[in-house]
Amino acid sequence: MTFHWQRKVRFRDCDPAGIVFYPRYFEMMNDLVETFFDDAIGWSFGAMHGEDGVGVPMGQIEARFTAPSRLGDMLDWRLTLSRIGGATADLVMVAEGAGARRLRATGTLVCVDVAAMKSCRWPDRIRPRLTEYLEESET
Template sequence: MSYSRVIPIEFCHCDPAGIVFYPRYAEMVNHMVENFFIDEVGYSFARMMAEGFGMPTARLEVDFRKPSRLGDRLEWLLSVEHVGRSSARFLVRAEDRVEARSTVVWMDRGFTPAPWPGHIRPALEAHHA
């Protein structure tokens, strides 16, 4: 099962040539992961941080296939490619433009990797490709 969102390409995403400046795609990938947690897991990053937990990105791989321009509206799809004991890898695609893999690690209050909590793991597994 995939999670999808449309992200419009705005002026703040673009370089002077009017195409997406490549680091902005990393922000959009994180936008997808963060909103997946809100919409599908039911556990926002704000709540996560308020409760003393974290989920940093440990690895990010991005393939840039075609440029995106100011005014484009890209449909992004996220699926869970792998669920480990304390990590997960998301496959995130924006149409024919970008493909990324983002690996995150669940961190406990001591900032050490910990097993996925029982209220998160089932949602990750439900979206496992």
Template sequence: MSFDITRRIRFADVDPAGIVFYPRYFEMINAVIEDWFEQGVGYGFDAMILKGPHGVPLAHMEAEFKAPSRLDDTLVFSLVVRDLGRASIRLTLTARCGEEVRMVARPTLVFIDQTAHKPVSIPEALRARMLGYREAA
């Protein structure tokens, strides 16, 4: 199962050529991950970071830009879990406009204790909810 969210490309997202300025995709990716934690996993950033002891900093990112996205395009971002380690979360996010793939990103997050700034094991209940978004074989 994937976590899907729709986002319209706004004027602030595009460069003078009228296409998405690539750093804006990284902001969109972060927003999708934040929405997934809140709506899909049930552990929003407010509960995790502001009220709780955890964080999920980005450790690695790969991105492929397949086709340009333009002002007023509607993109559907689909997030799946590629791999779940003890403390690492490897995701794939695909942005599509209709059937056309526009961008694919592969972020790796690390589940940490914010006080110690060290990786910690993902709690089992949280891990089980994350695995509900495992990439289809």
């Protein structure tokens, strides 16, 4: 299954050339991951970091930017998981606007105990929800 999310490019996202300043895409990807966990997995960052004492920092990320995005563009984001390990999950994130791919990124989330700052296994109640977004084909 694929998680879908839309985000409009705001003035704050753009550089003087009028296109999205590339670090802003990484902020958008963080918003995508947070929204994915909240809306699709049912595990908000508030509950995750608060009562569960768990975090999901990005351990690795790589992005390929293929076309610029401009102020006012509506970006259609897709997120899928390509692998789920004991304490990690590899994901693929794609943003498109007006039918054209803007970027494709791959990354690895690491499930960590926030008190110890060490990796920990995905909680038993969360792993089955993650597997619903596991796809073998490339997004």
